[in-house]
Amino acid sequence: MQIDRDGARHVRYDRSHRGLPVVGGDLVVHRAADGRITGSDLAHRGKLVLPRVTPKLTRAEAARTAVGSARSVRGATAPAESDVELVVYAADAAPVQPHILGLLREVATNREIAAALHLSVKAVEANLTRLYRRHQVRGRAELVRTLGLAR
Incomplete structure (x- = not known):
């Protein structure tokens, strides 16, 4: 579980198939500080x-x-x-938002994030928009402050 500075919690659940762990098959449920579910991400x-x-x-x-x-x-x-260990590999559809958040501290532009993650700029923009909505912020600077990502 990850807990943000504002008290929001992100709980990761693992997935299995026929008793085998699914790599890239995890589910993350996002809750506001008051316990209200604000969203979820399913990797596959x-x-x-x-x-x-x-x-x-x-x-x-x-x-x-x-x-x-x-x-x-x-x-x-x-x-x-x-x-x-034998696993089911479904990581080709893994969520990129955690990687985008990690790069927000280091990289200034959407184009640089896209290049680092081998994504289109539009895919980065769409993921950032979902992150802004989930964390109820208006933009990148507010997201960085809210999540404590500022250097």
């Missing part, structure tokens, strides 16, 4: 349709792939095969 909309849950990779292949994907992380090493 719609029903998950999987004919089977047979893994595409062996544990060893998954461990090697993870390290290959994390080449930019200094000191990345392969996890032990026993630590590799």
Whole structure:
């Protein structure tokens, strides 16, 4: 759970499918300080349709792939095969608003945020509009102050 300076709470719920965790399948419910629900975000909309849950990779292949994907992380090493977990991957539709909020401190323009997240400027603008509405603010500066993101 994340609690903002104004007392608003954001509760994350995990999703599973046939007993497997769904990566990118989480639900976040937003509540105002008075407990009133102000909105929600579901990372993957719609029903998950999987004919089977047979893994595409062996544990060893998954461990090697993870390290290959994390080449930019200094000191990345392969996890032990026993630590590799079978999951349903639905992260392609993961919400971007938490990333946008993180970049508001560092980046000045919507164009820079779009470039950093590989989104269109219109997608950034639409997400910012939803954030303004959810937090009942009129713009970026007020959102940054309300959420305590100011440097």
